[in-house]
Amino acid sequence: MRRFLLVAPVAVLLSAVAVLLATEYVVARPSHRTKNVPYVASTAPDFDKERHVLDVYSPKKAAPQAAGYPVVLFIHGGSWTSGNKNIYSFIGRRLAKQGVVAVVINYRLAPAVHVPEQAADCARALAWTVQHIARYGGDPQRVFVMGHSAGGGLAALLATDDALLARNGLPQNPVRGAILDDPAGLDMYSYLKEMRYEGDAQYKVPFGHDPAVWKEMSAIYKIRPGIPPFLFYLGGETYPSISGSAGRFRDRLKAIGQAPTYTIIPGRHHIPMVLQLYWQHNIIYQGLLKFVGA
Template sequence: MKWILVLIVVGLVLGGVLYWLLSQPGPRQLDIANNLIPGDGNARLLVSDQIYDEDQGLGLDIWAPRSGASQRLPVVVFIYGGGWHAGSKDHYAFAGRALAHRGFLTVLADYRLFPDARFPGFVEDSARAVSWVHDNIARFGGDPETIFLSGQSAGAYNVMMLALDRQWLGRLGKQTDIIKGVAALAGPYDFYPFDSNSTKNSFGDYHKPDMTQPVNFVRPDAPPLWLSTGTADTQVRPRNSRILHDRMLEAGGDAEYVEYPDMGHLEIMMAVAKPFRYKGPVLDDMVAFFDSRAAQLQAAAQAD
Protein backbone atom coordinates (compact mmCIF):
# COMPACT_ATOMS: atom_id res chain seq x y z
CA MET A 1 0.00 0.00 0.00
CA LYS A 2 2.83 2.41 0.89
CA TRP A 3 4.44 1.97 -2.52
CA ILE A 4 1.12 2.52 -4.26
CA LEU A 5 0.72 5.82 -2.42
CA VAL A 6 4.29 6.81 -3.35
CA LEU A 7 3.64 6.01 -7.00
CA ILE A 8 0.42 8.02 -6.93
CA VAL A 9 2.21 11.03 -5.42
CA VAL A 10 5.06 10.76 -7.92
CA GLY A 11 2.56 10.47 -10.77
CA LEU A 12 0.69 13.55 -9.57
CA VAL A 13 3.91 15.53 -9.27
CA LEU A 14 5.10 14.49 -12.73
CA GLY A 15 1.66 15.19 -14.15
CA GLY A 16 1.69 18.63 -12.59
CA VAL A 17 5.13 19.38 -13.99
CA LEU A 18 4.07 18.18 -17.44
CA TYR A 19 0.88 20.26 -17.29
CA TRP A 20 2.88 23.34 -16.28
CA LEU A 21 5.40 22.76 -19.06
CA LEU A 22 2.76 22.33 -21.73
CA SER A 23 0.98 25.48 -20.52
CA GLN A 24 4.06 27.57 -21.30
CA PRO A 25 4.46 29.37 -24.65
CA GLY A 26 6.32 27.37 -27.27
CA PRO A 27 9.56 29.40 -27.10
CA ARG A 28 9.58 29.08 -23.31
CA GLN A 29 9.22 25.31 -23.62
CA LEU A 30 12.13 25.37 -26.05
CA ASP A 31 14.23 27.38 -23.61
CA ILE A 32 13.47 24.94 -20.77
CA ALA A 33 14.44 21.98 -22.98
CA ASN A 34 17.59 23.82 -24.04
CA ASN A 35 18.66 24.25 -20.42
CA LEU A 36 18.41 20.52 -19.80
CA ILE A 37 21.00 19.72 -22.45
CA PRO A 38 24.71 20.20 -21.69
CA GLY A 39 26.60 22.72 -23.79
CA ASP A 40 26.93 26.44 -24.46
CA GLY A 41 28.79 26.70 -21.16
CA ASN A 42 30.75 29.77 -22.19
CA ALA A 43 27.75 32.05 -21.70
CA ARG A 44 26.26 34.02 -18.83
CA LEU A 45 23.44 36.48 -18.29
CA LEU A 46 25.35 39.70 -17.77
CA VAL A 47 22.44 42.15 -17.48
CA SER A 48 18.76 41.45 -16.88
CA ASP A 49 15.81 43.78 -17.48
CA GLN A 50 17.84 46.84 -18.39
CA ILE A 51 15.30 49.53 -19.26
CA TYR A 52 15.99 51.14 -22.62
CA ASP A 53 12.69 53.02 -22.92
CA GLU A 54 11.48 54.63 -19.71
CA ASP A 55 8.21 55.88 -21.21
CA GLN A 56 7.09 52.43 -22.35
CA GLY A 57 8.87 50.45 -19.63
CA LEU A 58 10.65 48.29 -22.21
CA GLY A 59 13.73 46.33 -21.23
CA LEU A 60 16.50 44.18 -22.60
CA ASP A 61 18.84 41.41 -21.44
CA ILE A 62 22.53 41.13 -22.28
CA TRP A 63 24.26 37.77 -22.60
CA ALA A 64 28.04 37.59 -22.62
CA PRO A 65 30.79 34.97 -22.97
CA ARG A 66 32.10 33.76 -19.63
CA SER A 67 35.68 33.85 -20.84
CA GLY A 68 37.44 37.18 -20.57
CA ALA A 69 38.07 39.17 -23.73
CA SER A 70 41.13 41.27 -24.45
CA GLN A 71 39.12 43.62 -26.64
CA ARG A 72 35.54 44.75 -27.07
CA LEU A 73 33.22 42.07 -28.37
CA PRO A 74 31.07 42.14 -31.51
CA VAL A 75 27.40 42.67 -30.67
CA VAL A 76 24.25 40.94 -31.88
CA VAL A 77 20.86 42.51 -31.15
CA PHE A 78 18.24 39.76 -31.48
CA ILE A 79 14.53 40.55 -31.89
CA TYR A 80 12.12 37.67 -31.35
CA GLY A 81 9.08 36.75 -33.43
CA GLY A 82 5.47 36.03 -32.51
CA GLY A 83 3.26 37.65 -35.14
CA TRP A 84 3.64 41.07 -33.46
CA HIS A 85 1.15 39.90 -30.82
CA ALA A 86 3.14 37.41 -28.72
CA GLY A 87 6.64 36.86 -27.37
CA SER A 88 9.05 37.90 -24.66
CA LYS A 89 12.81 38.24 -24.43
CA ASP A 90 12.69 35.95 -21.39
CA HIS A 91 11.51 33.08 -23.59
CA TYR A 92 14.46 33.38 -25.98
CA ALA A 93 17.34 33.06 -23.55
CA PHE A 94 18.48 30.02 -25.54
CA ALA A 95 19.32 32.33 -28.46
CA GLY A 96 21.24 34.72 -26.20
CA ARG A 97 23.11 31.82 -24.65
CA ALA A 98 23.93 30.25 -28.03
CA LEU A 99 25.37 33.43 -29.54
CA ALA A 100 27.22 34.46 -26.37
CA HIS A 101 28.85 31.03 -26.26
CA ARG A 102 30.13 31.73 -29.78
CA GLY A 103 31.77 34.99 -28.70
CA PHE A 104 29.12 37.67 -29.21
CA LEU A 105 27.73 40.10 -26.68
CA THR A 106 24.07 39.37 -27.32
CA VAL A 107 21.14 41.67 -26.61
CA LEU A 108 17.55 40.40 -26.38
CA ALA A 109 15.06 43.26 -26.45
CA ASP A 110 11.33 43.42 -25.77
CA TYR A 111 8.98 45.57 -27.83
CA ARG A 112 5.31 46.47 -27.66
CA LEU A 113 2.84 43.98 -29.11
CA PHE A 114 -0.68 44.12 -30.49
CA PRO A 115 -3.10 45.41 -29.24
CA ASP A 116 -0.83 47.84 -27.34
CA ALA A 117 0.98 48.69 -30.57
CA ARG A 118 0.40 48.60 -34.29
CA PHE A 119 2.72 49.58 -37.10
CA PRO A 120 4.99 51.50 -36.76
CA GLY A 121 5.04 51.19 -32.95
CA PHE A 122 6.96 47.92 -32.76
CA VAL A 123 9.50 49.12 -35.32
CA GLU A 124 10.00 52.33 -33.35
CA ASP A 125 10.59 50.27 -30.20
CA SER A 126 13.20 48.11 -31.92
CA ALA A 127 14.90 51.27 -33.22
CA ARG A 128 15.11 52.66 -29.69
CA ALA A 129 16.63 49.40 -28.48
CA VAL A 130 19.32 49.51 -31.18
CA SER A 131 19.99 53.18 -30.49
CA TRP A 132 20.40 52.41 -26.78
CA VAL A 133 22.81 49.61 -27.59
CA HIS A 134 24.89 51.88 -29.83
CA ASP A 135 25.11 54.50 -27.06
CA ASN A 136 25.68 52.18 -24.11
CA ILE A 137 27.07 48.79 -25.10
CA ALA A 138 30.71 49.83 -24.63
CA ARG A 139 30.04 49.97 -20.87
CA PHE A 140 29.37 46.25 -20.96
CA GLY A 141 32.34 45.25 -23.08
CA GLY A 142 30.68 45.46 -26.49
CA ASP A 143 32.01 47.19 -29.59
CA PRO A 144 29.59 49.91 -30.76
CA GLU A 145 31.33 49.85 -34.14
CA THR A 146 30.47 46.17 -34.69
CA ILE A 147 26.72 45.83 -34.16
CA PHE A 148 24.77 43.15 -36.00
CA LEU A 149 21.01 42.63 -35.99
CA SER A 150 19.14 39.36 -36.05
CA GLY A 151 15.55 38.26 -35.71
CA GLN A 152 13.06 35.56 -36.52
CA SER A 153 9.67 35.95 -38.22
CA ALA A 154 8.09 39.20 -36.96
CA GLY A 155 11.41 40.03 -35.33
CA ALA A 156 13.16 39.57 -38.66
CA TYR A 157 10.69 42.05 -40.12
CA ASN A 158 11.49 44.59 -37.41
CA VAL A 159 15.24 44.43 -37.90
CA MET A 160 14.90 44.48 -41.68
CA MET A 161 12.89 47.68 -41.53
CA LEU A 162 15.60 49.25 -39.38
CA ALA A 163 18.29 48.22 -41.85
CA LEU A 164 16.51 49.25 -45.05
CA ASP A 165 14.27 52.22 -44.18
CA ARG A 166 16.53 55.01 -42.94
CA GLN A 167 13.79 56.93 -41.16
CA TRP A 168 13.43 54.76 -38.03
CA LEU A 169 16.98 55.11 -36.77
CA GLY A 170 17.21 58.54 -38.39
CA ARG A 171 14.50 59.87 -36.08
CA LEU A 172 16.81 59.01 -33.19
CA GLY A 173 19.81 60.73 -34.72
CA LYS A 174 21.38 57.50 -35.97
CA GLN A 175 22.41 56.30 -39.39
CA THR A 176 21.77 52.79 -40.66
CA ASP A 177 25.51 52.33 -41.13
CA ILE A 178 25.76 51.56 -37.41
CA ILE A 179 24.31 48.18 -38.49
CA LYS A 180 27.11 46.06 -39.89
CA GLY A 181 24.95 43.16 -41.01
CA VAL A 182 21.56 41.51 -40.56
CA ALA A 183 20.91 37.78 -40.13
CA ALA A 184 17.20 37.22 -40.62
CA LEU A 185 15.31 33.97 -40.11
CA ALA A 186 12.02 33.35 -41.95
CA GLY A 187 10.96 36.96 -42.11
CA PRO A 188 7.98 38.51 -43.95
CA TYR A 189 9.21 41.19 -46.33
CA ASP A 190 6.64 41.28 -49.13
CA PHE A 191 3.21 40.48 -47.68
CA TYR A 192 0.77 43.10 -48.97
CA PRO A 193 -2.21 42.77 -49.28
CA PHE A 194 -2.68 41.81 -45.65
CA ASP A 195 -4.48 38.47 -45.57
CA SER A 196 -3.83 37.05 -42.09
CA ASN A 197 -5.23 38.08 -38.72
CA SER A 198 -1.81 39.13 -37.47
CA THR A 199 -1.03 41.35 -40.46
CA LYS A 200 -4.54 42.81 -40.56
CA ASN A 201 -4.36 43.62 -36.85
CA SER A 202 -0.86 45.07 -36.90
CA PHE A 203 -0.82 46.80 -40.30
CA GLY A 204 -4.37 47.01 -41.61
CA ASP A 205 -5.10 50.52 -40.33
CA TYR A 206 -1.90 52.10 -41.64
CA HIS A 207 -2.67 54.72 -44.27
CA LYS A 208 0.30 53.93 -46.54
CA PRO A 209 0.60 50.15 -46.77
CA ASP A 210 3.45 50.35 -49.30
CA MET A 211 5.54 51.97 -46.56
CA THR A 212 5.23 48.82 -44.45
CA GLN A 213 6.97 46.50 -46.91
CA PRO A 214 10.74 45.98 -46.62
CA VAL A 215 11.07 45.09 -50.33
CA ASN A 216 10.17 48.69 -51.15
CA PHE A 217 13.30 50.00 -49.43
CA VAL A 218 16.07 48.00 -51.10
CA ARG A 219 19.15 50.09 -51.84
CA PRO A 220 22.76 49.45 -52.79
CA ASP A 221 24.21 50.92 -49.60
CA ALA A 222 22.06 48.90 -47.18
CA PRO A 223 23.81 46.75 -44.55
CA PRO A 224 24.75 43.26 -45.75
CA LEU A 225 21.87 40.79 -45.43
CA TRP A 226 21.84 37.06 -44.65
CA LEU A 227 18.36 35.79 -45.47
CA SER A 228 17.31 32.30 -44.45
CA THR A 229 14.14 30.27 -44.72
CA GLY A 230 12.89 26.70 -44.63
CA THR A 231 11.52 25.16 -47.79
CA ALA A 232 8.56 23.72 -45.83
CA ASP A 233 7.57 27.06 -44.30
CA THR A 234 3.88 27.62 -45.05
CA GLN A 235 3.40 30.47 -42.56
CA VAL A 236 5.94 32.92 -43.99
CA ARG A 237 6.66 31.47 -47.38
CA PRO A 238 10.22 31.31 -48.74
CA ARG A 239 9.31 33.75 -51.53
CA ASN A 240 9.62 36.58 -48.98
CA SER A 241 13.33 35.99 -48.44
CA ARG A 242 13.95 35.03 -52.06
CA ILE A 243 12.35 38.19 -53.46
CA LEU A 244 14.16 40.46 -51.04
CA HIS A 245 17.46 38.77 -51.88
CA ASP A 246 16.91 39.13 -55.62
CA ARG A 247 15.85 42.77 -55.40
CA MET A 248 18.82 43.61 -53.21
CA LEU A 249 21.19 42.15 -55.77
CA GLU A 250 19.39 43.93 -58.61
CA ALA A 251 19.86 47.20 -56.72
CA GLY A 252 23.57 46.52 -56.27
CA GLY A 253 23.32 45.58 -52.61
CA ASP A 254 24.92 42.78 -50.60
CA ALA A 255 22.69 39.82 -49.76
CA GLU A 256 22.97 36.07 -49.22
CA TYR A 257 20.11 33.59 -49.36
CA VAL A 258 19.99 30.20 -47.64
CA GLU A 259 17.24 27.59 -47.83
CA TYR A 260 17.01 24.72 -45.35
CA PRO A 261 15.36 21.65 -46.89
CA ASP A 262 12.12 20.41 -45.31
CA MET A 263 12.36 22.93 -42.46
CA GLY A 264 9.17 24.68 -41.31
CA HIS A 265 8.58 28.14 -39.91
CA LEU A 266 9.10 27.29 -36.25
CA GLU A 267 11.84 24.75 -36.91
CA ILE A 268 14.29 27.37 -38.16
CA MET A 269 14.25 28.94 -34.69
CA MET A 270 14.21 25.57 -32.96
CA ALA A 271 17.44 24.73 -34.79
CA VAL A 272 19.23 27.42 -32.75
CA ALA A 273 18.47 25.54 -29.52
CA LYS A 274 20.67 22.65 -28.41
CA PRO A 275 18.08 19.84 -28.58
CA PHE A 276 17.23 20.56 -32.24
CA ARG A 277 20.45 21.63 -33.90
CA TYR A 278 20.41 18.39 -35.83
CA LYS A 279 17.62 19.90 -37.95
CA GLY A 280 20.04 22.15 -39.79
CA PRO A 281 23.16 24.34 -39.42
CA VAL A 282 21.21 27.55 -38.81
CA LEU A 283 23.34 28.68 -35.86
CA ASP A 284 26.62 27.78 -37.56
CA ASP A 285 25.62 29.65 -40.72
CA MET A 286 24.54 32.75 -38.78
CA VAL A 287 27.80 32.80 -36.85
CA ALA A 288 29.82 32.32 -40.04
CA PHE A 289 28.07 35.35 -41.53
CA PHE A 290 28.78 37.48 -38.46
CA ASP A 291 32.38 36.29 -38.23
CA SER A 292 33.08 37.04 -41.88
CA ARG A 293 31.66 40.55 -41.59
CA ALA A 294 33.53 41.21 -38.35
CA ALA A 295 36.77 40.07 -39.99
CA GLN A 296 36.16 42.43 -42.92
CA LEU A 297 35.57 45.33 -40.54
CA GLN A 298 38.74 44.50 -38.61
CA ALA A 299 40.79 44.26 -41.80
CA ALA A 300 39.43 47.59 -43.03
CA ALA A 301 40.23 49.24 -39.69
CA GLN A 302 43.81 47.91 -39.76
CA ALA A 303 44.24 49.14 -43.35
CA ASP A 304 43.25 52.64 -42.26
Protein backbone atom coordinates in the same frame (compact mmCIF):
# COMPACT_ATOMS: atom_id res chain seq x y z
CA MET B 1 -1.51 24.27 -43.45
CA ARG B 2 -1.22 26.94 -46.11
CA ARG B 3 -2.39 29.90 -44.09
CA PHE B 4 0.15 32.63 -43.38
CA LEU B 5 0.85 31.87 -39.71
CA LEU B 6 3.83 34.00 -38.78
CA VAL B 7 4.67 32.15 -35.61
CA ALA B 8 3.05 29.50 -33.46
CA PRO B 9 1.35 30.66 -30.27
CA VAL B 10 3.74 31.44 -27.47
CA ALA B 11 2.40 28.41 -25.59
CA VAL B 12 3.85 26.13 -28.26
CA LEU B 13 7.24 27.78 -27.99
CA LEU B 14 7.11 27.66 -24.21
CA SER B 15 6.44 23.94 -24.14
CA ALA B 16 9.28 23.25 -26.58
CA VAL B 17 11.74 25.57 -24.88
CA ALA B 18 10.98 24.23 -21.39
CA VAL B 19 12.82 21.03 -22.24
CA LEU B 20 15.73 22.93 -23.71
CA LEU B 21 16.10 25.18 -20.69
CA ALA B 22 16.61 22.19 -18.42
CA THR B 23 20.30 22.20 -19.34
CA GLU B 24 20.79 25.96 -19.43
CA TYR B 25 22.96 25.95 -16.32
CA VAL B 26 25.67 24.13 -18.24
CA VAL B 27 25.28 26.49 -21.17
CA ALA B 28 25.32 29.56 -18.93
CA ARG B 29 28.75 29.04 -17.39
CA PRO B 30 30.77 30.69 -20.21
CA SER B 31 28.46 33.73 -20.31
CA HIS B 32 27.05 36.49 -18.15
CA ARG B 33 23.43 37.69 -18.42
CA THR B 34 22.38 41.21 -17.44
CA LYS B 35 18.59 41.18 -17.20
CA ASN B 36 15.84 43.73 -17.74
CA VAL B 37 17.92 46.74 -18.69
CA PRO B 38 15.62 49.65 -19.70
CA TYR B 39 16.39 51.03 -23.15
CA VAL B 40 13.84 53.84 -22.88
CA ALA B 41 14.05 56.47 -20.15
CA SER B 42 11.55 55.83 -17.37
CA THR B 43 10.53 59.47 -17.68
CA ALA B 44 9.42 59.02 -21.30
CA PRO B 45 5.63 59.43 -21.66
CA ASP B 46 5.28 56.06 -23.41
CA PHE B 47 7.66 54.09 -21.17
CA ASP B 48 6.54 50.50 -20.61
CA LYS B 49 8.41 48.79 -17.78
CA GLU B 50 7.61 45.31 -19.13
CA ARG B 51 8.34 45.87 -22.82
CA HIS B 52 11.02 48.59 -22.96
CA VAL B 53 13.68 46.29 -21.53
CA LEU B 54 16.41 44.06 -22.90
CA ASP B 55 18.89 41.43 -21.73
CA VAL B 56 22.61 41.45 -22.54
CA TYR B 57 24.58 38.21 -22.77
CA SER B 58 28.35 38.69 -22.63
CA PRO B 59 31.21 36.21 -22.87
CA LYS B 60 33.03 35.91 -19.56
CA LYS B 61 36.42 35.90 -21.22
CA ALA B 62 37.97 39.19 -22.29
CA ALA B 63 37.60 39.97 -25.98
CA PRO B 64 40.63 39.09 -28.13
CA GLN B 65 40.32 42.51 -29.78
CA ALA B 66 40.68 45.75 -27.86
CA ALA B 67 37.48 47.12 -29.40
CA GLY B 68 35.43 44.23 -28.03
CA TYR B 69 33.27 41.42 -29.33
CA PRO B 70 30.86 41.70 -32.27
CA VAL B 71 27.28 42.39 -31.22
CA VAL B 72 24.01 40.79 -32.38
CA LEU B 73 20.69 42.38 -31.44
CA PHE B 74 17.97 39.69 -31.59
CA ILE B 75 14.27 40.51 -32.16
CA HIS B 76 11.70 37.83 -31.32
CA GLY B 77 8.71 36.86 -33.43
CA GLY B 78 5.09 36.32 -32.44
CA SER B 79 2.85 37.76 -35.18
CA TRP B 80 3.52 41.24 -33.73
CA THR B 81 1.03 40.37 -30.96
CA SER B 82 2.97 38.04 -28.65
CA GLY B 83 6.44 36.91 -27.59
CA ASN B 84 8.95 37.68 -24.89
CA LYS B 85 12.73 37.93 -24.71
CA ASN B 86 12.81 35.44 -21.82
CA ILE B 87 11.80 32.63 -24.15
CA TYR B 88 14.99 33.17 -26.15
CA SER B 89 17.63 33.09 -23.45
CA PHE B 90 19.13 30.05 -25.18
CA ILE B 91 20.01 32.24 -28.18
CA GLY B 92 21.75 34.78 -25.98
CA ARG B 93 23.67 32.05 -24.18
CA ARG B 94 24.72 30.30 -27.37
CA LEU B 95 25.92 33.52 -28.99
CA ALA B 96 27.89 34.59 -25.92
CA LYS B 97 29.48 31.16 -25.66
CA GLN B 98 30.75 31.58 -29.23
CA GLY B 99 32.29 35.03 -28.83
CA VAL B 100 29.37 37.38 -29.56
CA VAL B 101 27.70 39.88 -27.24
CA ALA B 102 23.97 39.26 -27.65
CA VAL B 103 21.23 41.80 -26.96
CA VAL B 104 17.78 40.18 -26.75
CA ILE B 105 14.95 42.69 -26.59
CA ASN B 106 11.30 43.11 -25.76
CA TYR B 107 9.14 45.59 -27.63
CA ARG B 108 5.53 46.68 -27.25
CA LEU B 109 2.91 44.43 -28.82
CA ALA B 110 -0.36 44.84 -30.70
CA PRO B 111 -3.13 45.65 -30.10
CA ALA B 112 -1.75 48.12 -27.55
CA VAL B 113 0.43 49.61 -30.29
CA HIS B 114 0.87 49.09 -34.03
CA VAL B 115 3.90 48.02 -36.06
CA PRO B 116 5.24 51.58 -36.55
CA GLU B 117 5.54 51.92 -32.76
CA GLN B 118 7.13 48.46 -32.55
CA ALA B 119 9.68 49.41 -35.20
CA ALA B 120 10.42 52.58 -33.23
CA ASP B 121 10.95 50.49 -30.09
CA CYS B 122 13.44 48.30 -31.93
CA ALA B 123 15.25 51.38 -33.21
CA ARG B 124 15.44 52.76 -29.66
CA ALA B 125 16.89 49.45 -28.47
CA LEU B 126 19.45 49.67 -31.27
CA ALA B 127 20.36 53.22 -30.22
CA TRP B 128 20.81 52.05 -26.61
CA THR B 129 23.04 49.23 -27.84
CA VAL B 130 25.33 51.53 -29.81
CA GLN B 131 25.61 53.93 -26.88
CA HIS B 132 26.13 51.41 -24.06
CA ILE B 133 27.34 48.06 -25.39
CA ALA B 134 31.05 48.81 -24.86
CA ARG B 135 30.59 48.46 -21.09
CA TYR B 136 29.42 44.87 -21.70
CA GLY B 137 32.40 43.99 -23.85
CA GLY B 138 30.78 44.69 -27.21
CA ASP B 139 32.13 46.68 -30.14
CA PRO B 140 29.68 49.49 -31.06
CA GLN B 141 31.25 49.58 -34.52
CA ARG B 142 30.22 45.97 -35.18
CA VAL B 143 26.51 45.80 -34.41
CA PHE B 144 24.33 43.37 -36.37
CA VAL B 145 20.59 42.77 -36.20
CA MET B 146 18.81 39.42 -36.25
CA GLY B 147 15.20 38.29 -36.08
CA HIS B 148 12.92 35.33 -36.54
CA SER B 149 9.46 35.55 -38.11
CA ALA B 150 7.91 38.95 -37.33
CA GLY B 151 11.21 39.85 -35.67
CA GLY B 152 12.92 39.24 -39.00
CA GLY B 153 10.72 41.84 -40.64
CA LEU B 154 11.53 44.33 -37.90
CA ALA B 155 15.26 43.56 -38.17
CA ALA B 156 15.08 44.20 -41.92
CA LEU B 157 13.56 47.62 -41.23
CA LEU B 158 16.46 48.51 -38.92
CA ALA B 159 18.90 47.61 -41.69
CA THR B 160 17.12 49.57 -44.43
CA ASP B 161 15.13 52.46 -42.96
CA ASP B 162 17.54 55.27 -42.12
CA ALA B 163 14.66 57.69 -41.50
CA LEU B 164 13.23 55.38 -38.83
CA LEU B 165 16.60 55.31 -37.08
CA ALA B 166 17.10 59.07 -37.37
CA ARG B 167 13.76 59.64 -35.62
CA ASN B 168 14.94 57.45 -32.77
CA GLY B 169 18.39 58.75 -31.91
CA LEU B 170 20.55 57.36 -34.72
CA PRO B 171 21.47 59.99 -37.34
CA GLN B 172 23.65 57.39 -39.06
CA ASN B 173 22.70 53.74 -39.54
CA PRO B 174 25.06 51.64 -37.38
CA VAL B 175 23.86 48.24 -38.64
CA ARG B 176 26.70 46.25 -40.20
CA GLY B 177 24.49 43.42 -41.41
CA ALA B 178 21.17 41.62 -40.90
CA ILE B 179 20.58 37.92 -40.21
CA LEU B 180 17.01 36.93 -41.10
CA ASP B 181 15.72 33.59 -39.84
CA ASP B 182 12.52 32.64 -41.70
CA PRO B 183 11.49 36.31 -41.76
CA ALA B 184 7.88 37.45 -42.00
CA GLY B 185 6.52 40.85 -42.93
CA LEU B 186 9.08 41.83 -45.57
CA ASP B 187 6.26 42.80 -47.94
CA MET B 188 3.06 43.28 -45.94
CA TYR B 189 1.80 45.77 -48.53
CA SER B 190 1.37 43.04 -51.14
CA TYR B 191 0.26 40.52 -48.57
CA LEU B 192 -2.55 42.59 -47.08
CA LYS B 193 -3.71 43.78 -50.49
CA GLU B 194 -4.03 40.21 -51.74
CA MET B 195 -5.58 38.64 -48.58
CA ARG B 196 -5.15 35.17 -50.07
CA TYR B 197 -5.53 33.02 -46.96
CA GLU B 198 -8.25 32.45 -44.42
CA GLY B 199 -7.60 34.48 -41.28
CA ASP B 200 -5.45 37.12 -42.96
CA ALA B 201 -7.58 39.88 -41.46
CA GLN B 202 -5.87 39.23 -38.09
CA TYR B 203 -2.75 40.98 -39.39
CA LYS B 204 -4.66 44.23 -39.69
CA VAL B 205 -4.62 44.30 -35.89
CA PRO B 206 -0.88 45.11 -35.80
CA PHE B 207 -0.67 46.80 -39.21
CA GLY B 208 -3.93 48.76 -39.25
CA HIS B 209 -6.05 49.50 -42.30
CA ASP B 210 -3.97 52.09 -44.15
CA PRO B 211 -2.10 50.69 -47.19
CA ALA B 212 0.42 53.52 -46.89
CA VAL B 213 1.42 52.15 -43.47
CA TRP B 214 1.64 48.60 -44.84
CA LYS B 215 4.11 49.82 -47.44
CA GLU B 216 6.07 52.00 -45.01
CA MET B 217 6.54 49.02 -42.70
CA SER B 218 7.67 46.68 -45.51
CA ALA B 219 11.45 46.63 -45.83
CA ILE B 220 11.34 45.37 -49.40
CA TYR B 221 10.43 48.87 -50.58
CA LYS B 222 13.47 50.38 -48.85
CA ILE B 223 16.11 48.36 -50.70
CA ARG B 224 18.70 50.64 -52.29
CA PRO B 225 22.45 50.61 -52.98
CA GLY B 226 24.60 50.95 -49.89
CA ILE B 227 22.38 49.16 -47.37
CA PRO B 228 24.09 46.57 -45.14
CA PRO B 229 24.55 42.96 -46.30
CA PHE B 230 21.91 40.33 -45.56
CA LEU B 231 22.16 36.71 -44.48
CA PHE B 232 18.98 34.66 -45.07
CA TYR B 233 17.93 31.28 -43.69
CA LEU B 234 14.63 29.83 -44.91
CA GLY B 235 12.90 26.63 -43.92
CA GLY B 236 12.26 24.34 -46.84
CA GLU B 237 8.77 23.65 -45.45
CA THR B 238 7.96 27.17 -44.25
CA TYR B 239 4.83 29.12 -45.18
CA PRO B 240 4.54 30.08 -48.86
CA SER B 241 4.10 33.75 -48.01
CA ILE B 242 7.42 33.77 -46.12
CA SER B 243 9.38 31.97 -48.83
CA GLY B 244 7.73 34.12 -51.51
CA SER B 245 8.46 37.49 -49.94
CA ALA B 246 11.99 36.43 -48.97
CA GLY B 247 12.64 35.35 -52.55
CA ARG B 248 11.44 38.70 -53.90
CA PHE B 249 13.61 40.49 -51.33
CA ARG B 250 16.62 38.45 -52.48
CA ASP B 251 15.90 39.28 -56.13
CA ARG B 252 15.74 43.00 -55.39
CA LEU B 253 19.06 42.81 -53.57
CA LYS B 254 20.55 41.01 -56.57
CA ALA B 255 19.24 43.75 -58.84
CA ILE B 256 21.26 46.39 -56.98
CA GLY B 257 24.38 44.24 -56.94
CA GLN B 258 24.09 43.16 -53.28
CA ALA B 259 23.07 39.52 -53.57
CA PRO B 260 22.62 38.04 -50.08
CA THR B 261 23.77 34.72 -48.77
CA TYR B 262 20.54 32.75 -49.07
CA THR B 263 20.23 29.29 -47.54
CA ILE B 264 17.19 27.02 -47.66
CA ILE B 265 17.25 24.28 -45.01
CA PRO B 266 15.38 21.23 -46.38
CA GLY B 267 12.54 19.84 -44.30
CA ARG B 268 12.44 22.67 -41.77
CA HIS B 269 9.14 24.26 -40.77
CA HIS B 270 8.76 27.76 -39.36
CA ILE B 271 9.08 27.15 -35.61
CA PRO B 272 11.99 24.67 -35.85
CA MET B 273 13.88 27.41 -37.69
CA VAL B 274 14.27 29.25 -34.39
CA LEU B 275 14.31 26.27 -32.04
CA GLN B 276 17.36 24.85 -33.82
CA LEU B 277 19.33 27.79 -32.44
CA TYR B 278 19.52 25.88 -29.16
CA TRP B 279 22.26 23.74 -30.70
CA GLN B 280 25.57 25.53 -30.87
CA HIS B 281 26.87 24.00 -34.08
CA ASN B 282 23.79 24.30 -36.27
CA ILE B 283 24.05 25.78 -39.76
CA ILE B 284 22.74 29.23 -38.79
CA TYR B 285 25.42 29.82 -36.16
CA GLN B 286 28.07 28.56 -38.57
CA GLY B 287 27.14 31.23 -41.11
CA LEU B 288 26.39 33.92 -38.50
CA LEU B 289 29.81 33.67 -36.83
CA LYS B 290 31.59 34.18 -40.15
CA PHE B 291 29.19 36.97 -41.08
CA VAL B 292 29.84 38.99 -37.90
CA GLY B 293 33.55 38.17 -37.72
CA ALA B 294 33.42 36.31 -34.42
